[in-house]
Amino acid sequence: MEMSQYLEVFIEESKEHLQSCNEHLLELEKNPENLQIVNEIFRSAHTLKGMSATMGYEDLASLTHQMENVLDAIRNKKIVFTPEILDVIFLAVDDLDAMVESIASGGDGKRNVEAVVEKLIQIEQGNPINKTVKANEEEASTSVMESQQTSQEYDEFETTVLQQSSDQGFFTYQITVSLKKDCLLKAARVFMIFEALETLGEVIKTVPPVEELEEEKFDFEFLVTLISREPSDKIQKAILKISEVEKVVVHEFVAKASTHKETKQEIKAPEQETVEIVTPSLTEEKAEEKQTTSKVSNKTIRVNIERLDILMNLFEELVIDRGRLEQISQNLKDQELHETVERMSRITGDLQNIILNMRMVPVxxxxxxxxxxxxxxxxxxxxxxxxxxxxxxxxxxxxxxxxxxxxxxxxxxxxxxxxxxxxxxxxxxxxxxxxxxxxxxxxxxxxxxxxxxxxxxxxxxxxxxxxxxxxxxxxxxxxxxxxxxxxxxxxxxxxxxxxxxxxxxxxxxxxxxxxxxxxxxxxxxxxxxxxxxxxxxxxxxxxLTLSIISVMLVEIQEEKYAIPLSSIIETAIVHKDELMQAHNQTVIDFRGKVVPLLFLSDIFDVPVTKEEDAYYSIVIVRKGDKLAGLVVDGFIGQQEVVLKSLGSYLSSAYAISGATILGDGQVALIIDCNALIK
Structure with a gap:
């Protein structure tokens, strides 16, 4: 199976898990006694480890595994959490982040992490209580598993199911599966075992329960009760095909109130491992697949930003054509065409909102x-x-x-x-x-x-x-x-x-x-x-967005310019007699404020082709708490336009932020009000 198709998902999810680790580590520093925070960090590290191993990035998986050991010791109170330990874990997260960035930029994700690994191992093994408790737990776990193998109990419902299955010719098996001690992906292997078993029969019960298996709350053994028409050797072979399975023990029995008829078979796996690849997200998502039917289904998908850019570019062309159609409709004065164009404008407006929202990302x-x-x-x-x-x-x-x-x-x-x-x-x-x-x-x-x-x-x-x-x-x-x-x-x-x-x-x-x-x-x-x-x-x-903006189209002599609506406070028409001079500048009294006037025909050196009128058309614009009045020759109206770059050659054009193509094919320059107001 090709892993490259999952690489983008792997990188995105890895970054999310590392960010989660960073955030929770900062919380842990403030609340070192809160083991729930440690569990959250452990869960992120565990998922990242499984994903990395699945994708074949062994260095990443190995470092995460070492960090996971320390977190596990902290949450089980085998190690006392200290600021020094936090610093080492932060260093490990930094290394993991650098490795993921390496993979994202086409590298192999390899990095020299010997120093931080050595520190993590020292933390894990440095406390004598760690070894003692671990040994005691392993011994207790083994004895518990042995007792589970010989005295598996079923409730009334489960017993009824087993008895009815036996009456219908099914075999009932208790299967004990032992994973290898160096298995990094226990949850993934459990899922693969269940997937294999479900093609052969129906799983009735597991010890520990499925939820704990998925969260890896077991050592390396677990018990499955299966009803099937298949012989026991076929079941054993199906499980042993899965890599990192060390041993399979099968008990066949007849489910009755108090009697068992057992035949025991034990087969050890061969020394060499069979390579098995799981689809990423990777392992945790697969293991939880069964639960999703009872939960709200995930209705989000990841979309590459380049695809959204292409979609936005196509829509920009549609906006330009929409403006052209609106102008043609006005010129022809055809009612049916006008209604169709009006409806198209509403639909493209809704489409525009959807596309813009798709591009929105929380800060x-x-x-x-x-x-x-x-x-x-x-x-x-x-x-x-x-x-x-x-x-x-x-x-x-x-x-x-x-x-x-x-x-x-x-x-x-x-x-x-x-x-x-x-x-x-x-x-x-x-x-x-x-x-x-x-x-x-x-x-x-x-x-x-x-x-x-x-x-x-x-x-x-x-x-x-x-x-x-x-x-x-x-x-x-x-x-x-x-x-x-x-x-x-x-x-x-x-x-x-x-x-x-x-x-x-x-x-x-x-x-x-x-x-x-x-x-x-x-x-x-x-x-x-x-x-x-x-x-x-x-x-x-x-x-909010840089691509499609609402503007006020204005005329300056024979030329058309666009002023962003976001900068405009209002428009006004004033008589020449209302103009005043202050500090060598032409100003007007606007609602009790002295507002300087900027004559755009002079600023942009527009050729004079019309005679001056007795009245001035003025657009009042704002930058922060500063106001200015832009003097134009006339207002055309409000329109949504596509902001196009002028390119590197014209990037230094004064007070011009870009250009747009109007419905009649003319180019209108977009005025940068921030540059005009000092």
Whole structure:
């Protein structure tokens, strides 16, 4: 059977299990007495081990198996859990993560993990109680199994079934199966044995119960009661074909109230193993297959993001054609055509929502890497820091999710290094020794906001100004006119850093300009609010999706432009007499606020072909708390358009974020309002 077809599933599920391990290990650090958390980590490690062995990644399976041994000893109270043990398990998870990443990038998943394996073995074997308890348990388990083999009990219902089967000519067998001691995939082997037995008869009872077998709550032996018309030797051979089965013992008996007629056969497996491959997910999913009929069936599937990209591209073409049909319908004024196009517009609108929702991914996929990172950085910096994550289920387009991770990492590192003070400094300032960092996400209109708030030292405005003047970013005279917000935003200047020493935690001589550029390239914006001594709040505004956007089409002379609706507050028409001059700039009084006007015909150097009117058409747009009025020659109307890139050659075009093809085949440039408002 080809394993390559399951590789993508294996990689995705492995990453999920490793992330689960990371999250639960962090919980365990806070609640070391909670063995339920250990069970969850053990379950993830166990599944990963089975999947790895099934796929043939033995190094991955071996390391996970070693980690599983330590977790098993902890949950069975053979080892006392300590922070040192937690550090070693974290190192093992890091190695496992690197191995999975190697496989994902086409590698073989091999890695030198001798150091961490040696530490895990020392932990497992270092406590004398471990060996004693283990030996006692094995002895007790053996005696229990022996007693089960000779005195298997059945309830009234099971006895009736067995007796009726015997009356109808069926044989009743008690089968004891022994797996090899080095078997890594006990649950998988159990499933394969059951699969083989069910082709020969019907399983009536197992010891231990099926649920415990699936969770590997047994050593290496288990007992199965089977009714079948097949002879015992055929049953034995069927089981012995399965690899890692060491021994099969069969008891045939007649089920009556108190009598047994037994014939015993025992066959040992040959030395060589038969290779058997199980379909991944891999082993655990197979073993649980029987239970799914009584549970809610899984109605989700994994879809490669490339397929969704292709689907989105095809739909974008459909949107362009839809716009063309709408225009043709308006020109021809045919009622039937108009109704058909209207219906098509509604259907494609619903289809668009479905496709966009399919591409939506919770920001949790980005956020869930940060708790572990914050823990490690806090230890490196000798600080006490509590990270709180709010709104992790907020959804964003996958293309945005892929790009937002690195900027957030940089902001968090910056908050931990420059923002949060050391416990001694915080104590001297009458603060809690443990600093607080809150990462939150929420929807607002057609945008998603991601905020990073800390209760640290805030931004030292004098230090920022001094550094900015020293770097030549602004003059001393300019510095006197800046507001607190404008001073805070100076840290986004290229190459700006207030760090006295370059460190590996944040900065490294590179400022936050990279963060700002990345966010603005996604059509978003970032703002800062800071109070010195109290903390800072970084707020990122991002569009829900980057592909299809709602715009207001406007005319500037003979040319058409599109302004994203997400930036527009409202439109207005003002008379020339209402224009005023302030600080060498044309402004208007808009609802009590002084709003500067930007003449787009001048900014984009549009050739003049029409005479000026006595009235100006104005689009009021917003960037954060700043407003501006864009002067245009006329409004065409609202439309959904496909955002197309201008390509690398025109990527530097000022205040233009892309272009779109209109229904009549014309190209309209999409205005970047964030670039226009300073």
């Amino acid at each position: 949790e996929t980005v956020f869930n890497r940060f708790p572990r990172m914050v823990r490690q950085l806090a230890r490196d910096l000798n600080k006490k820091i509590h990270l709180e994550i709010v709104g992790a289920d907020t959804e964003l387009d996958r293309t945005v999710i892929d790009e937002i991770g690195d900027p957030l990492v940089h902001l968090i590192r910056n908050a931990l290094d420059h923002g949060i003070e050391t416990p001694e400094v915080r104590k001297s300032r009458n603060k809690d020794e443990e600093g607080s960092v809150v990462l939150r996400a929420f929807h607002s209109g057609n945008h998603v906001f991601i905020e990073l708030e800390d209760d640290g030292a805030g931004i030292n405005k004098e230090k920022v100004l001094a550094k900015a003047i020293n770097k030549g970013i602004l003059t001393s005279e300019m510095a006197k006119t800046l507001t607190d917000t404008q001073i805070a935003e100076l840290i986004f200047a290229s190459g700006f850093s207030t760090a006295d020493q370059i460190s590996d935690i944040s900065g490294r001589g590179v400022g936050l300009d990279v963060v700002k550029n990345t966010i603005e390239s996604l059509g978003g914006s970032i703002t800062i609010e800071s109070q010195e001594g109290k903390g800072s709040l970084f707020s990122i505004q991002l569009p």
